[in-house]
Amino acid sequence: MTKLQIHGREASDASDRDAKAQAEGFATVRQAHESEMAEDYVELIAELIEIQGEARPVDIAERLGVKPPTVTKNISRLKEAGLVSRERYRAIFLTPEGQKLAEACRRRHRIVVAFLLSLGIDEETAERDAEGIEHHVSETTLEAFEAVVTRAHEKH
Amino acid sequence: MTKLQIHGREASDASDRDAKAQAEGFATVRQAHESEMAEDYVELIAELIEIQGEARPVDIAERLGVKPPTVTKNISRLKEAGLVSRERYRAIFLTPEGQKLAEACRRRHRIVVAFLLSLGIDEETAERDAEGIEHHVSETTLEAFEAVVTRAHEKH
């Protein structure tokens, strides 16, 4: 709909452009969902390595709230994607590419949490909301968040 | 891990509580993903009814950026869930329950967009980011967003 045949070519009106922009928005969200698993895993693996020296499936499963077989399957996907390295029955480590992604995710997570806290949100809620929001924040928005956090800190 | 047997009962340490809270956060995100399709559809259906008087699969597909068979399938899920009513080959309408959900989603969407705009984000980016963020914003955070928007408006 909203398409007419004029002189044999397609014509667009204002609501057509709107529809296209909207579709791109939804496509962006679907894309974000595709990277979400990888992002949460590498971020968590980096945290566990920092805390415990290594990331083991049992700990990943506990912190994600999923069962061990789910972790095994997803880790093999991450290995396939070149983000983690590991040998069977051994702990999981990040490849250089995985480390880079983990760093970016941790930064984003930190900024989103700090931003929500600066709005007066309680820690529990800030962490919960950030865990989902982080995957849908563009670099533009992230920088705006960062600016707010910085200003809030300067004011004490 | 991080569980010891003491006097025959389980003992928790600080990192255990942390792990549990983290798992709840991820569980919350997984739950949000379960309602996401329904939320985006009813919101869009409400918009189309407002603009065009009815919501047809072809328009829903165009605006979501998916193919018509995907819409057919998802609409039948929404019907199953009691959110929409429709007869074969006819336009789609919202049940009272669907209208209520749509209203809540539109409010949330509006607030998130207005909030991002008030931060100086451009419209295109605000809409894109909001489309994903909206599903992960608790009522607590939404109210904080609303307060910021209101204050920004008062200052002109």
Added chain:
DNA sequence: TATATATGTTAGCATCGGCTAACTTTTGAG
């Protein structure tokens, strides 16, 4: 009104990310 085009549905396929049950390997307590 006849029929061509646009719209909608069905069937069948794929991937993702959950799960349980059953099995294997590693670890560590005695």
Added chain:
DNA sequence: CTCAAAAGTTAGCCGATGCTAACATATATA
């Protein structure tokens, strides 16, 4: 050093949400 418990894997299942190809229905133009 042995062997039971803990950890990890595999196989097989499921539902959600995309897709294409083929078919059915509705609509609008000639």
